[in-house]
Amino acid sequence: xxxxxxxxxxxxxDSFRKILFSNPVLVGGMVVGEIIIGATSLQNAVAxxxxxxxxxxxxxxxxxxxxxxxxxxxxxLCYALVSMSMxxxxxxxxxxxxxxxxxxLGIYLPLLALNTVVVAYSRLISxxxxxxxxxxxxxxxxxxxxxxxxxxGGLRELFGSGTLWGYEILxxxxxxxxxxxxxxxIAGFLAAAVEGLRILFHAKPYEHFSGGKEDQK
Amino acid sequence: xxxxxxxxxxxxxxxxxxSLFTVMTDMIVxxxxxxxxxxxxxxxxxxxxxxxxxxxxxxLDLLGALACGRRMDLRDLSAVVTGLLIPLLMPASIPYYVVxxxxxxxxxxxxxxxxxxxxxxxxPAAVGFAFTAICWPELVFSYPxxxxxxxxxxxxxxxxxxxxxxxxxxxxxxxxxxxxMILGNTAGPMGATNILVILACGLYLLVRRTIGWRTPxxxxxxxxxxxxxxxxxxxxTFDSVGWELCSGMLLFGAxxxxxxxxxxxxxxxxxxxxxxxSGAVVMLFRYFxxxxxxxxxxLILMNVFAPLFxxxxxxxxxxxxxxxxxxxxxxxxxxxxxxxxxxxxxxxxKKKTETEVGV
Amino acid sequence: MTILLNFVGAALTALFLExxxxxxxxxxxxxxxxxxxxxxxxxxxxxLTIITVTSSLAVYPLRDFITGTGxxxxxxxxxxxxxxxxxxxxxxxxxKRFWPEVFENIRKRLASATFNCAILGSLLIPYNxxxxxxxxxxxxxxxxxxFVFSVVLIGAGMERxxxxxxxxxxxxxxxxxxxxxxxxxxxxxxxxHQLPT
Numbered sequence: 001x002x003x004x005x006x007x008x009x010x011x012x013x014d015s016f017r018k019i020l021f022s023n024p025v026l027v028g029g030m031v032v033g034e035i036i037i038g039a040t041s042l043q044n045a046v047a048x049x050x051x052x053x054x055x056x057x058x059x060x061x062x063x064x065x066x067x068x069x070x071x072x073x074x075x076x077l078c079y080a081l082v083s084m085s086m087x088x089x090x091x092x093x094x095x096x097x098x099x100x101x102x103x104x105l106g107i108y109l110p111l112l113a114l115n116t117v118v119v120a121y122s123r124l125i126s127x128x129x130x131x132x133x134x135x136x137x138x139x140x141x142x143x144x145x146x147x148x149x150x151x152x153g154g155l156r157e158l159f160g161s162g163t164l165w166g167y168e169i170l171x172x173x174x175x176x177x178x179x180x181x182x183x184x185x186i187a188g189f190l191a192a193a194v195e196g197l198r199i200l201f202h203a204k205p206y207e208h209f210s211g212g213k214e215d216q217k
Numbered sequence: 218x219x220x221x222x223x224x225x226x227x228x229x230x231x232x233x234x235x236s237l238f239t240v241m242t243d244m245i246v247x248x249x250x251x252x253x254x255x256x257x258x259x260x261x262x263x264x265x266x267x268x269x270x271x272x273x274x275x276x277l278d279l280l281g282a283l284a285c286g287r288r289m290d291l292r293d294l295s296a297v298v299t300g301l302l303i304p305l306l307m308p309a310s311i312p313y314y315v316v317x318x319x320x321x322x323x324x325x326x327x328x329x330x331x332x333x334x335x336x337x338x339x340x341p342a343a344v345g346f347a348f349t350a351i352c353w354p355e356l357v358f359s360y361p362x363x364x365x366x367x368x369x370x371x372x373x374x375x376x377x378x379x380x381x382x383x384x385x386x387x388x389x390x391x392x393x394x395x396x397x398m399i400l401g402n403t404a405g406p407m408g409a410t411n412i413l414v415i416l417a418c419g420l421y422l423l424v425r426r427t428i429g430w431r432t433p434x435x436x437x438x439x440x441x442x443x444x445x446x447x448x449x450x451x452x453x454t455f456d457s458v459g460w461e462l463c464s465g466m467l468l469f470g471a472x473x474x475x476x477x478x479x480x481x482x483x484x485x486x487x488x489x490x491x492x493x494x495s496g497a498v499v500m501l502f503r504y505f506x507x508x509x510x511x512x513x514x515x516l517i518l519m520n521v522f523a524p525l526f527x528x529x530x531x532x533x534x535x536x537x538x539x540x541x542x543x544x545x546x547x548x549x550x551x552x553x554x555x556x557x558x559x560x561x562x563x564x565x566x567k568k569k570t571e572t573e574v575g576v
Numbered sequence: 577m578t579i580l581l582n583f584v585g586a587a588l589t590a591l592f593l594e595x596x597x598x599x600x601x602x603x604x605x606x607x608x609x610x611x612x613x614x615x616x617x618x619x620x621x622x623x624l625t626i627i628t629v630t631s632s633l634a635v636y637p638l639r640d641f642i643t644g645t646g647x648x649x650x651x652x653x654x655x656x657x658x659x660x661x662x663x664x665x666x667x668x669x670x671x672k673r674f675w676p677e678v679f680e681n682i683r684k685r686l687a688s689a690t691f692n693c694a695i696l697g698s699l700l701i702p703y704n705x706x707x708x709x710x711x712x713x714x715x716x717x718x719x720x721x722x723f724v725f726s727v728v729l730i731g732a733g734m735e736r737x738x739x740x741x742x743x744x745x746x747x748x749x750x751x752x753x754x755x756x757x758x759x760x761x762x763x764x765x766x767x768x769h770q771l772p773t
Contacts, residue, residue: 029608029749033601033693073668076687077661084657087650102649107700110653111693116605119691174318176351180601181764184757185326188750192330196745285743330754332741338733339758347761507768514765521729521762524736 011136018140021203025148026191030116035149036183038108042165043098045153047105049146051090051112055083057138059118060126064134067127079122083113098166117141152186235426237334241294243427244473247418248301251408254401259309260366263407266304269313273320274300281329295334299323302342302473305408306466306513307349308360310367310377315356319345339520340480343513350508358383358509360404380404381464382509390450391460398463409469412462419472428476431485432492436471437462439496449504465510467499480520487530494526495519583714586707590718593767596694597726598760600701600771603694608752610727611734616685621724623682623689627667628698628716631659635699636709656699657691664690694723729759 024030031052039045059082066078087110094101094109102109126134157163160177162170176182219225255263278296279289303319304311323345328337350357361367362378381391381403397403401411409415422428441458448457462468475481475495482491498519502511596602610617635656642651667686671679682689689695698719702712733755742751 027749030605032604032753036601036604073687076691077664080657080661080691084654087654091650107697107704110650110700111602111696113653113657114691114693114696116693120605120688123687172314174352176348179351179764180599181757181760183601184753184760188330188746188753188757191753192743192745192750195748195750199744326754327758330742330746330751331737332743336740336742338736338740338755339762344758344761347765351764502765506765511765514762517758517762518765521733521759524732 011133015136015140017203018137019144019147020194021198021201023144023148023194024117024141025145026187026194030121031112031145032187034108034112034115035145035152036187037180038105039149039153039156039183040178041104041157041161041163042150042154043101044105045149046146047094047097047101047109048112049142049149050093051109052115052145053138053142054090054093055086055113056115056117056141057135058086059083059122060134060138061131063122063126064129064131075123075127076119079118080114083118087113148187148190151190152183155186156182238292238294240427240478241298243422243425244298245294245301247422247427248298248305248408248473250414250418251305251411252301254411254414255305255309255407258363258401258410259361259407260369262367262369263304263309265369266307266309266311266313266316266407267301270302270304270316270320271297271300273317274303274324277321277324278328278333281324282333285329285333287333293334296324296328299328299341299345303345305469306342306346306406307357308377308404309407310359310361311356315349315353318352319349321345322348335479337479339517340474340477343474343516343520347513347517350513354508360406362404363402363410378404380509381460385449385460385464386503386509388449388451391464395456395459395463398460405464406466406469409466412468415468415472422472422476428472429485429488431488432475432481432495433471435489435492436475436496436499437468439493440467440500443497443500447504461500461503465503466512467510470512470516474516480523482523482526482530484527484530484534486534487526490530491519491523491526494522579710582708583710586711586714587718587721590698590715591722591725592763594771595722595726595763596697596719597723597730597756598763599767600697602697603692603723604756606688606692606694607723607727607730608749611731611752614727614731617724617727619681620685620689621720623685624692624695624723625717625720627660627663627690628695628720629713631656631663631695631699632702632712632716634663635659635703636712639703652703653696653700656696659699660690660695694719726759730756733759 018024022028025032025035034048035045038048059079062082063079066075070078090109090112091102098104126137129137154164156177157165158170159174160182161175162168162173177186252264252267274296275294278293279291282289300320300323303323304316307316307319323341327339327341327344328334331337346357358380359377360380362376365376381398382405384391391398391403398410399412401414403410419428419433423430440461444458444461445454448454450457450460475492482488495515499512499515502508502515506514508514590596594600597604597607606620610620638655639652642648642655645651664686667682667690668679671682698716702715707715730752734752737751737755746754
C-alpha cells in the first residue's frame, strides 16, 4: 500500500511538472508552429487546444496496444490513422465556438493531426509505458498546451485587436501582434519565464526534454 | 619606477582614449543638432519625444541588467543612443505611446535576450521602428508640415502634407525643390529631413572615428547609381538621384544606423560589399515594397547576412594572398612529424667565476 | 513558357516570401532536430522533396472529387495523410528491394520525414489557394528548399548566439524562438501583409 502511494505520489509530481516545467510547447519545443500562427485570439486558442486533446490522447492511450501487435516500421501508420479519424470528432467539437473558427484557423487545425507528440513522442516513449502513465501524459500535455495557447492567444487578441473572445475591450491596438513574428517573440519570452521559474524552484525538467539541463540546478 | 628606470604596471599596456562611453557620447553629440533643428521646425515636442525615448530605453536597459543579475552600469549609454535614434525616425506629431512601444520592443526583444550591450544581433532602433511601422502605419508615416508649433502633450492634430518619399512611391515628382529638401523645410522623419546637418554630423563622427567611411560611401554610391539607372519619377536622372538621396530616412540611416559596430561586418572590404549590397536591397524595397520607405526592413534583412560578408571577404583575401580559397589542411600523416632533438650539453658543475651573479 | 514562369514564380514565393518556417511556422520541431544533427540535413531535405512532389502529383487528380463533398475541410487532410502513408510504404518497399544502401541510410528518418507538418502543410496550402499543377509542384519544391534555407540561416545565427552572453533563463529554446521571431520580422518586410492561413 505504501509502495503504491509513493508511486502514485511520484506520478502526480511528474505530471504537475509536465504541465509547467516540462511544458510540451515551451520546453519540449513541440507543436510550436500551430500556436504561433493559429493562436491569434482566445477562441482560436481554445479550438486548437480542444483539437490537440482530442487528437493526441487516444493515440497515446492506444500506443502500447499498437506497439504489441504491429511491427516497428508500421506503427506510425497506425498512429496517423487514429489521429486522422479523430479529426471528425474534433471538427464537431470545435464548431460551436464560433461560426468563423475554421476560416480563421485555416490549415492549422487539421495540421494538429500530425503534431510531434503523435508522430515522435508516441514512438519514443508512450509505447513502453502503461495506460495510466499515458493517460496522465496526454492530459498534462493537453493542459500545458491549453495554458500556453490561452496565454499567447489572449495577449495577442487583447493588445492586437482590442477584443477578448470577440467582445471589444480596448481602443488602442497594436495590430503587429497578430503576425507570426510576434508569436515567436511572445513564445520565446514565455519559454524564458518558465525556464526562469524552473531555475528559481530548482526543478528538474522531464528527461526527454531537458537537452542537457539536468545538471543545471 | 624601479631601480632600472622602468615603470611596473599590470596589463593592459596599450591604452587609448576611446571607450564605450566616448563612442556613445559622440553619437549623442552628433544627434543633438538634429534635435535642435527639429525643435526649430516643430517646437519643444520634438525634444520631449527624444527625452521620452531616451528615458524609457535607459530604464529598461538597467532593469534588464538587474534581471540578469549583472551589475548595472550607469555609464552605459548605448540604450540612450537607441532611445534617441527612434524618435528621429518618426514624425514630430507622433503620440508618445508609439515612441514608448518602439523603445520597449527595441530593448526587450533585441538587446535583452541576447545579453545586453554589444550582443545584439540586430539594430535595436530598426526593429523597434519596424514594429511600430507595422502596427500603426498611418501614424508613423504621416508627417506634419514644418514650421508649425505642435502641442507638447497629448495627441496632436497637425496639418500634414505629403512627404517626398510618398510622392516618389506613387511615381509623381515631389512638390518641393531640391534646395528646400536639403535644408529640411519639408515633411519627413523628424531627424532625417535636414540633409546638410546630417552630413555635418556624419563628418563629425568620421573625424572622431566613431563610424567608418566605407559603409556609408558604398551605400550612397549604389543608391545613386540605381536611382540614375531606374528613376522612379518621370524626369531627370540627376534630379532623381537628388530626390532619392534626400527623401525618407536614407541618409540618416546610412550615417547613424548602418554603421553600428555590433551588427555590421568587421573587415574593411566586407564593409564595402555590405554597403553596396544594402544599397541595392534598399532600392529594391523602395521600388517593390509596400511602405514608402522600407529602409528599416532592408537593414534588418542585411543584419541577418552581415557575418556572411566577413566570411566571404576572408576567403577572397585568402585567395588573393595565398592562391587558395581556404587554408590548406595538413595531410593526415604529416601533422606532427617527429622532431629531432638537439643534443644539449650535459648539465654539470660549472666553476663559478667571480663575475657571475647568482639568480 | 507561362507554365515555366508560374513554376519558378511559385518556387521563389515559397522559398523567400512565404518561407515555411518564417512566415508559416511549420516544421519547427524538425528544425530544432536538424540544428542538433546538421549532418542529416541533406538526406532529410532530399526525402522531404521527393515525398512532397510525389504526393502532390498523386493527390492532384482527386482534389476536385473531394471538393464536391461537403466535408472538404476534414476530408482533404485525411486524403493527404492516406496519400503520405502510401508514399511511405512505396518508398520503404522500393528502396528495400532495389537500393539497399539507400534504404539503410534513410530507414531511421523515413517515418518522421513522411509524417510531417511541413509536408502536410505544403500539400494543403496549394489546395487552399487553388493552384494548378505547375504552381503546386513549384510551391512544393520551394517549400523544401525554404526549409533547408531556414535551417542554414538559423544554424548560422546559433553560431553567433553562442558568442553572446545570453542570460541563464534564455539559453536554449527561448533565445532560438526570439531569434526566429526577429528573422521572421526581417522576412515580413518582403511581403508586407498578413498571409491567409
